[in-house]
Amino acid sequence: MTQWTRRNVLVGGTALTGAALAIGTPSAAHAAVTPPTIHSRAAWNARPPSGTLTINNYRPTVIVVHHMATPNTSDTSLAAAYAMSRSRQNYHMDGRGYSDVGDHFGNSRGGHITEGRAHSLPLLQEGGSRFVLGAHAAGGNTNSIGIENEGLYTDVAPPTAQYNSLVHLCAYICQQYQISPSTSSIIGHRQVTATACPGNVLFGMLPQLRADVATMLGTTPPPTDPQWPTVRQGDTGHNVRSIQYFLNHRGIATSVDGNFGPATAGSVRSFQSANGLGADGVVGPLTWPKLVVTTQQGSTGDATRAVQSQLTRHGYATTVDGNFGPQTATNVRSFQSARGIGVDGQAGPQTWRRFTA
CATH class of the missing domain: 3.40.80.10 (Peptidoglycan recognition protein-like)
Incomplete structure (x- = not known):
């Protein structure tokens, strides 16, 4: 028998019971791929x-x-x-x-x-x-x-x-x-x-x-997603503000002012050290995916404020109140549709790459 030696996972849980015995037929709207066994x-x-x-x-x-x-x-x-x-x-x-x-x-x-x-x-x-x-x-x-x-x-x-x-x-x-x-x-x-x-x-x-x-x-591969930007001390603007919101969400108290100063750089280094990243204080392609938090309708707090701030930046009038309500979800869907990505109303990594582009 195989001896298992790894996996640091979380416990999830459902009220459904029973096991399926066979693969069903895909819906008529999605019938291109024959179900595998x-x-x-x-x-x-x-x-x-x-x-x-x-x-x-x-x-x-x-x-x-x-x-x-x-x-x-x-x-x-x-x-x-x-x-x-x-x-x-x-x-x-x-x-x-x-x-x-x-x-x-x-x-x-x-x-x-x-x-x-x-x-x-x-x-x-x-x-x-x-x-x-x-x-x-x-x-x-x-x-x-x-x-x-x-x-x-x-x-x-x-x-x-x-x-x-x-x-x-x-x-x-x-x-x-x-x-x-x-x-x-x-x-x-x-x-x-x-x-x-x-x-x-x-x-x-x-x-x-x-x-x-x-x-x-039966499709052509989609265009490569935009690359994460590199944001460092001395930068200003909405991406800096998002970083500051996410740092607060992660429990690292940071002033949200859109200015990447020494204090923000110190907060970034603390986050990087805690997450096994090189602590250089620069938010680049390795740090962004660890820092970004996926939010959706019902989410609250600074991670939601980051979404609302970016929506406002991109021309979608959104109240930055930290409550991911129906209007924020609608605006996220509109943003996703305009960018040609999956429209699900969730602000995850794919959406965030486009927010920060």
Whole structure:
């Protein structure tokens, strides 16, 4: 049996029960990708969750790719995939004390896809507006689907069968949840949490993965997302103000005045040190993704003020009151539509790249 040695995850939870036994037919509006074979929890004899799981009543916008950091076994049978799924669940529940498998789907070295967290498969089959809250990427679970790939891909690439099944699964998820396969929607675990996952080799394959997913979807790959700006001491303006709002949200008291002075630089260095980043006081491509907080209707506080301030900057009249209400959500959707990105009313990394461009 595989011995599990990693994963720093959060516990999520739902009131749904039971396991799906087969893949359903995608909706008529999204029928380009034939559903891959996904083996249900019942097939691999999963244990029931030990606690209540949470169903999010909105679409996920991100797919997080992981490797399991387990031995690169030569046993590529379906039976081995089932055993891997049981081992993964036992590790998460017994070894780590979680209520269930942390990720949504597993992908074995033989290319066998298995359902992970309870309810992941039937909600994917619904195709649209709900998914179970996972526990696979601390800080990024609220808007993402997690895929665990069996093996260790620090120095070697995954087998062809496993890569092909990953492409197929990602394309199906994108189809069902209307996710565009961009650089900010199919990402590696290391882009969310300080970790080596999914390994240097598999991480380096993500651009090809996105392109292959786009091909399977019958679309052209979307334009590359704008790069995060580099903001440093001496700069002024809305991006500085957003940084200051986010620092406050993260618990680092910072004056919100739009001026990147020595105090703001010190706050940035404190944040970077606490998050495993080089503490240079400069907010660039490595710091922005750690600093930005995904907000949506119902969110409150400084992270919401950051959104409202940026909306005002871009010409969307928005009261900066820290309450993410219907008008803020409407303005976010309008901004997203005007920028040609997924319109979901959530201010996540993809939207923030465009706010700060």
